Amino acid sequence: MNCTDIENKLVDYIDGVLSENETKTINKHIESCSSCKNVFNETNELINAFTNETVAQPTSNLKTSFEEMLAQEKKKQPKVIALQPAKRNSYKSVLQIAASVAILFTGYLLGGYQESQNSQKEIATYQTEQKQLKENMLLAMIDNSSPSTRIKAVNYTEELTTPDTKILEALIDRMHNDSNSNVRLSAAEALSKFTDSELVKTSLIQTLTTEKNPSIQVEVIQILVQIQEKRALDPMKKILEQPEAPDYLKTQVNIGIAQLI
Template sequence: MEKNHVFDQIPDYLDGNLNKSAKTAFEKHVNQCADCQKEMEEMKMFFNLFEEEVPTPSNRLRAKFESALEREKSNQGKVVHMSGKKSSNWTASTLKIAASFALLVAAFQLGSLFQQRKVSDDIVQLQDEANQMKQTAMLSLMENQSASKRIQGVNYIEEFEQPDEAIIQALANRLLYDENDNVRMTAFEALANFSSSETVKNAFIEALGQEKNPSIQVAIIQALVQIQEKKAAEPMKKLLEKEDTQPFIKNQIRAVLPSIT
């Protein structure tokens, strides 16, 4: 439920209106979701505005108000003495005004809260659209007839902190099938940053069995040894058996093979 936020359940949760199972699921999600945690804290602040007591006006403030009111009534030609009952009504009116003001402030804050959420959603949407454009440009460049353009496309990987499977697979295809040595080496270097991916591991193992460029062979061997990929042992043994495998490659394999078998 990482992406399925529970914003709409927060008021019911704070009011205690969720049943036991819904409450458990809600709390489990909020404990794992920073966005929902922030949303609930802001909603709590909003609810607290209605729970706070409005302070009773001080005697000094009341006296000033009564004095000003008496003067206003005198100016109108009527004199009305304020009794204890009138004072009580004044306090009630003041409390109503204060409560209305608190409600106005709370409504403003709630409007700001929802506006901030809308802005955040808009930013996320714009970021997603920008990433889609970058991905389209990257994949298009990697299919270009020019080797330099394909290298440029591979280097676009720097624009993605967490590339999706489509990008990883496109890079793997460059490593496995590109006719240009420089493109394959660049693709390998890009994939090496995501060596925990099963797609990347499998691509390295497959490439090791078919790669002819000694520099790329050495780089792949070192990467597979570094991540202790035991499935790489078989293609390494096959390279030892091939007559056209460079002697220094065989020496490299003999030196590292025991560490992964």
């Protein structure tokens, strides 16, 4: 063993962890080699110094202030609350499903309701348009040169529940002025459905003084008697004075007068 090897094993030698042979060799070498003896002494001193040095204990004061600081720091921190996963209760999830179904269903109903409102509006518009169309068609047809077309137009008015004044005037015009007596008769019949209108009532009374066709006269008398129109009495009495009026017409007039009084 040379000096370098000895120096490397000096720390282990001092700690006493080497084998007996190595310890005896190092003992003999240190006795004979002055330089290695110096290194041994210095190392021995250093290790002794480390071993003898006592561990510095922090004062109790320091300990307290540290713990206070820690507590203060803890207080300063915002409270963090851990999110607990919600308890999965079975009745709750049933409620949740029920609620979503209810929302869905309400949405469906609401949508359906709005849709039906819209479609009702659409139907209403369509119906008004259709009524307008029908009325225009009717007004065009009522002046047609073919008498059967005019009768068709007159009969269309029976489908109208509330014909406007234009239609009523057109019907009255047919009843008073049409060249064909069947058209005049049909118009009188159609007008009998709208006797709530004062316009229609006066026009029917007027027909009694102007119409010369007994079939139409009889028809109009029947309508006026049915609605108990007393103003028809005077023109009816005038028919009785007409020499050209046929007997059966006069009979009808007399029956009418009897029913009106």
